[in-house]
Amino acid sequence: MPLILHHLPPIHWFVAGAGIALITLALLFIANRRLGISTGLEDVCSYVLPVPYFTRDAVVSARQWRLPFIAGLVIGGFVSAVLGGGWAPTWDLGIFDQVIGYGPAGKVAWMFVGGLFIGFGTRLAGGCTSGHGIFGMSNFELPSVISTISFMASGILTTQLLYRVIFHLGS
Amino acid sequence: MALLYLVLGVIFGLILSRSGAADYNYIQAMFLFTNFQLYGIIGTAVAITAPGIWLIKRYGRTVFGRAIKIELKPQHRGNIAGGVLFGIGWSICGMCPGPIFVNVGEGKVYAIAALAGALAGAGLFGAIYTRIQTTFRLPRLVVGTGDG
Numbered sequence: 001m002p003l004i005l006h007h008l009p010p011i012h013w014f015v016a017g018a019g020i021a022l023i024t025l026a027l028l029f030i031a032n033r034r035l036g037i038s039t040g041l042e043d044v045c046s047y048v049l050p051v052p053y054f055t056r057d058a059v060v061s062a063r064q065w066r067l068p069f070i071a072g073l074v075i076g077g078f079v080s081a082v083l084g085g086g087w088a089p090t091w092d093l094g095i096f097d098q099v100i101g102y103g104p105a106g107k108v109a110w111m112f113v114g115g116l117f118i119g120f121g122t123r124l125a126g127g128c129t130s131g132h133g134i135f136g137m138s139n140f141e142l143p144s145v146i147s148t149i150s151f152m153a154s155g156i157l158t159t160q161l162l163y164r165v166i167f168h169l170g171s
Numbered sequence: 172m173a174l175l176y177l178v179l180g181v182i183f184g185l186i187l188s189r190s191g192a193a194d195y196n197y198i199q200a201m202f203l204f205t206n207f208q209l210y211g212i213i214g215t216a217v218a219i220t221a222p223g224i225w226l227i228k229r230y231g232r233t234v235f236g237r238a239i240k241i242e243l244k245p246q247h248r249g250n251i252a253g254g255v256l257f258g259i260g261w262s263i264c265g266m267c268p269g270p271i272f273v274n275v276g277e278g279k280v281y282a283i284a285a286l287a288g289a290l291a292g293a294g295l296f297g298a299i300y301t302r303i304q305t306t307f308r309l310p311r312l313v314v315g316t317g318d319g
Contacts, residue, residue, distance in 0.1 A: 072183065
């Protein structure tokens with residue numbers, strides 16, 4: 001299956017997994033940082049929302065590393081597009097276009113609602129795929145195992161419901 | 172150090188972009204059990220990170236000689252409730268937080284809406300934290316100046 005991005009072939013899962021592991025370990029070994037991206041959402045919020053949750057130590061003290069790291073993610077995506085065939089704004093959304101088929105306005109609404117779940121959910125759970133799924137699981141932390149099982153199960157249920165029950169994906 | 176974090180972020184972004192981890196179709200295929208790619212990525216990442224963390228903790232220091240002290244995430248009812256909500260969002264958007272940023276960089280316009288939603292959701296959580304604290308048995312906030 002090609003990627004949506006320029007229909008490029010994906011790199012092998014082992015290479016990707018090993019690369020993610022090396023980044024995670026580099027952050028810990030070089031700077032004593034635990035990988036975690038959703039907390040970066042708080043870092044951004046902390047600049048505009050002066051409520052205690054965003055002004056607490058754990059947020060303010062980590063802005064200096066998490067914000068450059070997140071900026072790197074955006075640049076990484078940009079470089080990937082440039083090297084893979086050129087950067088251009090796109091609305092392509094793969095099977096969403098084939099099966100659900102909403103236009104730009106529908107996609108914006110769809111994504112905003114999904115984003116709300118992501119933002120609120122990851123904060124309530126205390127982490128996302130990176131902080132709980134990769135770092136926490138690798139460090140055998142029980143809250144991370146519980147969270148990872150919860151978001152994997154609910155992701156599976158939601159997609160199965162969306163693509164096998166509500167909108168019909170051809171087999 | 173900011174430059175180091177930026178570089179690590181760029182490499183991480185490139186991997187997410189080219190592996191399928193930031194690709195709507197691959198996320199849905201993972202949840203539909205029609206493709207192994209994402210399970211392979213997460214499984215490999217954990218299989219290598221776990222012994223790596225163990226070794227680093229055993230060594231006890233960073234390359235610069237600072238003590239390794241991993242801040243543990245608290246356990247509470249929000250782990251399950253938040254996990255379930257996040258899973259719904261991950262499925263709807265086909266992106267988890269890291270890939271949202273990567274997709275914005277790739278030029279996928281709708282990812283900006285996902286980012287706006289995620290920031291609004293996180294903002295909402297922060298704003299009502301003290302009101303839902305007891306319900307989910309969330310930890311008390313430590314507010315003040317940190318040591319970084």
